Amino acid sequence: MEDKDFNALAGTAMTRIESALEAVDAEIDFELAAGGVLEIEFEDGSKIIVNRHAVAKEIWVAARAGGFHFRWDGAAWVDTRDGQELMQKLSALASQQAGETVVLR
Secondary structure: OOHHHHHHHHHHHHHHHHHHHHOOOOOEEEEEEHHHEEEEEEOOOOEEEEEEEOOOOEEEEEEOOEEEEEEEOOOOEEEOOOOOEHHHHHHHHHHHHHOOOOOOO
16 A cells, blocks of 8 residues: 555544544543544543554554554455454444443444
């Protein structure tokens, strides 16, 4: 994948995550920090960090449950370990850290 293609796809994914977070009713704060790093903070002070890793052409997620790498498969960003789609995995991780169901669409 070319750098420009990765940047476009990853940018779209980050925008989609931000839009999904805006629609959530849970007590979740988020901020797109310098360098395109998305910090999602929960009421208990825990965070999920989502960032692009241009060298690996992946989106990386760091959560209390661990670190996850997502690679574009031609149709979606999927976890390199279990094949779960990015938004599905983020929903599960956010639900775990928020202590309530969080659905990111």
